[in-house]
Amino acid sequence: MRKxxxxxxxxxxxxxxxxxxxxxxxxxxxxxxxxxxxxxxxxEYWLDRLGPALNMTSYRGVFVYARGDxxxxxxxxxxxxxxxxxxxxxxxxxxxxxxxxxxxxxxCVLPDHGRIQLDQVIPxxxxxxxxxxxxxxxxxxxxxxxxxxxxxAGYDVVRLALKAKDELRYSHHLWLEKSTGxxxxxxxxxxxxxxxxxxxxxxxxxTDSLSDSEFVIRTEGEEIARELAPKTTSSPAPRMEGxxxxxxxxxxxxxxxxxxxxxxxxxxxxxxxAFSVFVEPSRKIMMPTGASRIGATTVYMKQLEAGDVxxxxxxxxxxxxxxxxxxxxxxxxxxxLAFGALGK
Amino acid sequence: MDDRLKxxxxxxxxxxxxxxxxxxxxxxARQDEVRxxxxxxxxxxxxxxxxNLADDRVDVSAGVREALDGGFHKAPGPxxxxxxxxxxxxxxxxxxxxxxxxVVGFGAGxxxxxxxxxxxVANAGLPSEKAEGIxxxxxxxxxxxxxxxxxxEEQWEQVSRYLLEHAQHNSVGAGRGSVGYARLVSASGAGx
Numbered sequence: 001m002r003k004x005x006x007x008x009x010x011x012x013x014x015x016x017x018x019x020x021x022x023x024x025x026x027x028x029x030x031x032x033x034x035x036x037x038x039x040x041x042x043x044e045y046w047l048d049r050l051g052p053a054l055n056m057t058s059y060r061g062v063f064v065y066a067r068g069d070x071x072x073x074x075x076x077x078x079x080x081x082x083x084x085x086x087x088x089x090x091x092x093x094x095x096x097x098x099x100x101x102x103x104x105x106x107x108c109v110l111p112d113h114g115r116i117q118l119d120q121v122i123p124x125x126x127x128x129x130x131x132x133x134x135x136x137x138x139x140x141x142x143x144x145x146x147x148x149x150x151x152x153a154g155y156d157v158v159r160l161a162l163k164a165k166d167e168l169r170y171s172h173h174l175w176l177e178k179s180t181g182x183x184x185x186x187x188x189x190x191x192x193x194x195x196x197x198x199x200x201x202x203x204x205x206x207t208d209s210l211s212d213s214e215f216v217i218r219t220e221g222e223e224i225a226r227e228l229a230p231k232t233t234s235s236p237a238p239r240m241e242g243x244x245x246x247x248x249x250x251x252x253x254x255x256x257x258x259x260x261x262x263x264x265x266x267x268x269x270x271x272x273x274a275f276s277v278f279v280e281p282s283r284k285i286m287m288p289t290g291a292s293r294i295g296a297t298t299v300y301m302k303q304l305e306a307g308d309v310x311x312x313x314x315x316x317x318x319x320x321x322x323x324x325x326x327x328x329x330x331x332x333x334x335x336x337l338a339f340g341a342l343g344k
Numbered sequence: 345m346d347d348r349l350k351x352x353x354x355x356x357x358x359x360x361x362x363x364x365x366x367x368x369x370x371x372x373a374r375q376d377e378v379r380x381x382x383x384x385x386x387x388x389x390x391x392x393x394x395x396n397l398a399d400d401r402v403d404v405s406a407g408v409r410e411a412l413d414g415g416f417h418k419a420p421g422p423x424x425x426x427x428x429x430x431x432x433x434x435x436x437x438x439x440x441x442x443x444x445x446x447v448v449g450f451g452a453g454x455x456x457x458x459x460x461x462x463x464x465v466a467n468a469g470l471p472s473e474k475a476e477g478i479x480x481x482x483x484x485x486x487x488x489x490x491x492x493x494x495x496x497e498e499q500w501e502q503v504s505r506y507l508l509e510h511a512q513h514n515s516v517g518a519g520r521g522s523v524g525y526a527r528l529v530s531a532s533g534a535g536x
Contacts, residue, residue: 265509276510285498290490292503297510299503301490312502316510321487 043144046160049181050174056080057182060214061153061204062092067197067295079210086215096219109219138271141165141251142172150175152184153204162272167191168249168323169273170296180206188273188296188318196296197318243279246330249323268317275317275324279331282310291321300324306333350381 060077073092078085087101100107138144142162150157155177162172175185184204188197217223245266252268252275267276282303291300296318304311313331315324372378492503 267510274510276506278506278509285502287499287502288490288495290488292490292492297507299490299492299507300487301503314503314506316506325487 043146043160044139046146046158046174046176046181047138047144050176050183053176053181054183055085057180057206058208058210059182059204059206060210061201063199063201065197065199067297068293070294073202077210077214079215088215088217090219098217098219100215100217102215107217107223109217109223138162141169141270142272147173149178152177153201155184155204155206157184164191166250167320169270169319170196172272175200177204177206182206190320242335243331243333245277245327246332248327248330249319273318275315275319275327277327277331278312278314278316279304279333280312280314282312285312287312287314291324293321298324300328302328304331304333309333 058079058081060075062073062075064071064073066072075090075092077088079087084103085101086103087099089099091097097109099109141164143165145161145163147159147161150159152175157175157177160174160176162174164171171189171191173187173189174183176182177184185200186198187195189195248268249270251270252273253270254266254268265276265278267274269275287301287303289302291298293299298315298317298319298321300315300321302313304313311333313328315328317324319327492500495503
């Protein structure tokens with residue numbers, strides 16, 4: 001760089017000072033750019049890249065996912081081309097199955113597929129955009145810090161720690177590939193530092209040369225194809241008729257609601273973690289009160305009586321049991337009739 | 345491995361096992377026994393299946409039962425009565441569910457930890473003014489634990505549905521891409 005500048009400079013002496021000035025400015029600009037590349041990016045920079053990188057990076061690879069005693073792995077090919085996301089996911093353990101997606105069209109071949117609602121499997125589309133922007137205020141609830149460099153699946157990565165500022169949520173560690181910002185590894189950790197959930201690519205190739213053939217269904221089996229209609233409403237309004245939530249941890253805002261069959265459900269997210277609250281008339285079944293955990297996921301159940309009707313309140317999410325309990329305890333049913341209409 | 349577990353295993357090969365039984369089986373202490381039993385039956389099934397590929401109406405599973413000494417009890421009646429027409433895909437969901445669980449080595453419930461053994465729980469010092477609903481709980485006490493293995497079938501059904509719905513939402517929601525998928529497949533594939 002310096003060499004070039006010097007060379008230009010000597011040639012530019014004669015044409016005059018104005019051209020020299022331009023060249024100098026250019027040189028300084030370029031040099032400044034170069035220096036910025038080498039200076040360590042701050043944590044906010046990487047947080048900003050996280051969301052877009054998930055959709056707009058093209059890659060293929062295999063990742064493992066562990067929570068509690070469970071370990072599973074999946075193969076993924078992801079392509080972003082002409083503004084369209086194409087994806088093929090193949091569980092690597094046990095059953096043959098796969099999810100293939102092109103834009104809004106999804107074909108799903110999965111064990112027990114009947115239970116997976118395709119339009120909710122999709123991490124992109126309008127919802128994902130909404131959520132990506134919600135990643136912004138994450139630093140209000142988590143203390144972001146760069147904790148060094150590492151190498152994952154052959155790629156240089158930067159490791160980002162998001163330490164929960166309160167004990168209402170878990171801490172997260174994210175490993176992002178340096179050139180794209182792609183999430184290649186993540187931990188969900190308790191306040192004591194125990195890793196509760198672990199996600200990591202074991203092999204990864206970030207490349208733009210993914211052929212069409214990598215997005216073709218190869219599994220034989222019952223296929224379900226579905227066209228995903230674009231969501232008409234941009235704000236996912238929580239379905240909370242007839243009950244209210246008296247408390248939720250700071251920073252958790254209503255998100256896309258899961259679809260509960262007979263009752264009402266609402267979901268909250270703080271940009272990193274999410275929990276869902278389900279309220280249903282309990283009919284004949286009695287549920288115990290208390291929490292169960294698998295990895296970072298807590299299920300807190302309780303019964304609630306309102307107007308001679310018993311309700312289940314269930315909180316499911318990647319939050320500590322105490323937070324889940326507090327959320328569940330704050331549910332108040334003020335209009336049991338609203339459920340009656342819905343339940344039938 | 346007692347007869348009840350074998351019965352479940354057999355029923356799983358026929359896609360007739362109920363979820364609760366499968367969970368019991370998968371939480372069985374001797375997973376190696378379960379696995380080898382499964383593999384033996386699988387081999388027999390494969391043999392018979394190959395020989396009968398052309399004929400959809402052959403009840404392969406019944407053949408397997410006979411071949412394996414016929415000592416197993418009939419699976420629950422209502423399910424058995426719906427078997428006609430299901431032979432075509434019987435091998436798919438059941439085998440999928442079980443191999444996923446056995447090969448990976450987890451069963452539903454196996455990963456569930458006691459909620460009060462974790463440091464995070466003990467340290468989570470939530471102000472618990474809202475906790476009066478739990479009678480015996482005072483400030484700072486651990487959250488009451490529920491062993492999911494202890495739930496009955498209906499209760500489990502309920503809980504697993506919530507788990508799945510949350511995972512589904514999460515795969516859309518949290519902008520976590522593959523992690524969301526992983527949670528979803530993990531929730532749907534674990535034999536719940």
